[in-house]
Amino acid sequence: xxxxxxxxxxxxxxxxxxxxxxxxxxxxxxxxxxxxxxxxxxxxxxxxxxxxxxxxxxxxxxxxxxxxxxxxxxxxxxxxxxxxxxxxxxxxxxxxxxxxxxxxxxxxxxxxxxxxxxxxxxxxxxxx
Numbered sequence: 001x002x003x004x005x006x007x008x009x010x011x012x013x014x015x016x017x018x019x020x021x022x023x024x025x026x027x028x029x030x031x032x033x034x035x036x037x038x039x040x041x042x043x044x045x046x047x048x049x050x051x052x053x054x055x056x057x058x059x060x061x062x063x064x065x066x067x068x069x070x071x072x073x074x075x076x077x078x079x080x081x082x083x084x085x086x087x088x089x090x091x092x093x094x095x096x097x098x099x100x101x102x103x104x105x106x107x108x109x110x111x112x113x114x115x116x117x118x119x120x121x122x123x124x125x126x127x128x
Contacts, residue, residue, distance in 0.1 A: 002122040004029060027126050067106065079110040 004027040009020040032040070038053040045052075063081055066073045072082040086103040090096045 002124040004126040005123050006126045024123070075111075077111050077113045079108060079114060082107050082109075 005024045006027050007022045008025040009022050011020045012018045034053065034056060038049050038056060041047070041052045042049040063073050067081060067083055070083065072080055074080040084105050084107045085101045086105075087096070087100040088102060090100060
């Protein structure tokens, strides 16, 4: 199995007069939603699809709770989730306050196993 891609032209945002260059863009071959995911996991185990679904839903709620307490959540071969912020700068440490935080984000870091999977991907150019 391979991952489809297509060429796409993009301009250099630093030089609007430059000729666009073409880059590879991954083309999604579909979406796997939580229902399909729970079915796929269930088919490969002795656990029912309903049980898998319930565990996934509870896992999301638990991750939310742990992140909201400032904890990093490590899920072994899946990877880890943690919080990150963007803030305005201040001249001294004393001037750094919560009001300077402008954006909060959830950071996901894949595990070594998931990153290693990237090394084995094959790509196919999608014909138009």
